[in-house]
Amino acid sequence: MNNLLLAIADVSKIATDDYVGFTFFVGCMAMMAASAFFFLSMNSFDRKWRTSILVSGLITFIAAVHYWYMRDYWAAHAESPTFFRYVDWVLTVPLMCVEFYLILKVAGAKKSLMWRLIFLSVVMLVTGYLGEAVYRDQAQIWGLISGIAYFVIVYDIWLGQAKKLAIQAGGSILKAHKTLCWFVLVGWAIYPIGYMAGTPGWYDGIFGGLAMDVIYNIGDAVNKIGFGLVVYAAAVASTSPAEA
Ligand SMILES: *C/C=C(C)/C=C/C=C(C)/C=C/C1=C(C)CCCC1(C)C
Numbered sequence: 001m002n003n004l005l006l007a008i009a010d011v012s013k014i015a016t017d018d019y020v021g022f023t024f025f026v027g028c029m030a031m032m033a034a035s036a037f038f039f040l041s042m043n044s045f046d047r048k049w050r051t052s053i054l055v056s057g058l059i060t061f062i063a064a065v066h067y068w069y070m071r072d073y074w075a076a077h078a079e080s081p082t083f084f085r086y087v088d089w090v091l092t093v094p095l096m097c098v099e100f101y102l103i104l105k106v107a108g109a110k111k112s113l114m115w116r117l118i119f120l121s122v123v124m125l126v127t128g129y130l131g132e133a134v135y136r137d138q139a140q141i142w143g144l145i146s147g148i149a150y151f152v153i154v155y156d157i158w159l160g161q162a163k164k165l166a167i168q169a170g171g172s173i174l175k176a177h178k179t180l181c182w183f184v185l186v187g188w189a190i191y192p193i194g195y196m197a198g199t200p201g202w203y204d205g206i207f208g209g210l211a212m213d214v215i216y217n218i219g220d221a222v223n224k225i226g227f228g229l230v231v232y233a234a235a236v237a238s239t240s241p242a243e244a
Helices: 002-009 019-044 047-077 082-107 111-134 136-158 161-169 171-187 190-198 212-239
Strands: none
Touching: 019 047, 019 212, 047 082, 047 212, 082 111, 082 161, 082 171, 082 212, 111 136, 111 161, 111 190, 136 161, 136 171, 136 190, 161 171, 171 212, 190 212
């Protein structure tokens, strides 16, 4: 009986002022709920939207699994789970690039656009990882390279080929594309702030006091769930009788 009680009680404590632990916990739950929502609503849409909604669900599901591990890791070691964090990103951010492609496919988007965005996102993340985890004393340089890749992505979707395709498609596609562009410009900009809070550099005096993981966790919730909901809304809009 005692053992059973111990087994039930064997959950790590989360202190009331542990905002990192708290946001890992809530983030995990939110990602799970979002995944259930996307997966279960998938089949109520046209075929051409199903893959997009499926990808939205995969993004939040992959994140939910990583958050499960990150929550545990933080509770056990009180250290940033950098490895799990970047494995999560390197899987989910390319899927967000796929999402751009899937939406623009109706306007004739080519696979090359998708691969270009995926490549840029991997460069952004690998260089970010090098600065955060491997060459921390050169974090500023790696962060700068990562930032350049990020800006090329922003340019591509806001002003480059992707934008032309979105204009051609018009209607709910153009609207969804624009909203996703704002997510990348403003929502993704949360991450470099987390990076500057968690690595040494000229920016120490500005962001040094902030908790990197809380910032990353907020960014993930906004971007992964928000991105998925934009796609969901676009699917709803283009399935409604008004536009059918
Ligand atoms: C679901 C996860 C997402 C959308 C993660 C996005 C991550 C970034 C946009 C990270 C960007 C970074 C920079 C632009 C510079 C500093 C290093 C990074 C990797 C934090």
